[in-house]
């Protein structure tokens with residue numbers, strides 16, 4: 001694990017893993033980022049276990065002697081917040097949307113158990129440390145001279161996703177709203193809203209994007225993902241209006257998405273799994 005500097009005082013911690021948490025990757029399959037400010041460090045996403053959180057803490061210590069005082073949990077999936085507990089002694093504020101904070105309180109232990117099953121117990125002694133600062137609207141937080149803007153995704157990738165924008169550095173930390181080179185899951189998504197949001201993110205003209213999964217990217221990464229989700233939606237919509245079931249339309253949907261396959265490993269498996277979900281959204285949209 002290492003820190004990659006992406007802007008002045010901004011660093012990304014990028015996992016090489018492209019698969020689900022498993023014993024080989026020790027659960028470490030998602031990215032984090034941190035901002036070193038005058039009075040301390042803000043950490044955006046803390047990994048999938050106490051152990052991963054501890055490793056991130058060591059990486060940060062290699063860059064700055066300042067404590068992690070602020071954490072942002074981008075969303076409720078366990079790979080992004082189970083590491084919170086590693087920062088228990090120094091953290092003052094753990095930011096999340098209200099939806100995500102209540103989901104973590106309600107389902108936190110289930111995430112610990114699930115990740116233990118997936119990693120054969122490697123993520124072991126993780127304890128749920130839930131968010132304590134709830135964000136319900138765009139909120140600017142001041143880290144000394146650094147301005148950071150937290151804003152909601154409109155439930156695009158999952159209910160209550162939070163993003164962080166550094167307007168001076170033009171750096172965007174997206175959580176799972178952006179995947180750069182792995183097929184995203186649309187299971188908990190509002191796909192139409194996601195497509196709209198990606199258009200808004202593009203208009204912000206970020207120079208650097210740290211995605212929830214995959215390599216560091218830029219506007220091109222947003223455009224590519226937006227194209228993929230749009231193609232997914234259009235292909236399902238076409239099948240829907242032809243009267244096909246989700247099962248019947250799957251081969252054509254996969255055919256329509258084949259140009260994206262080289263850039264998004266795991267595409268076929270996830271599309272097959274998520275197609276019924278997108279189908280229901282297309283159906284709902286047809287009644288609007």
Ligand SMILES: [Zn+2]
Pocket residue numbers: 030077079080176212213
């Ligand atoms: Zn994730």
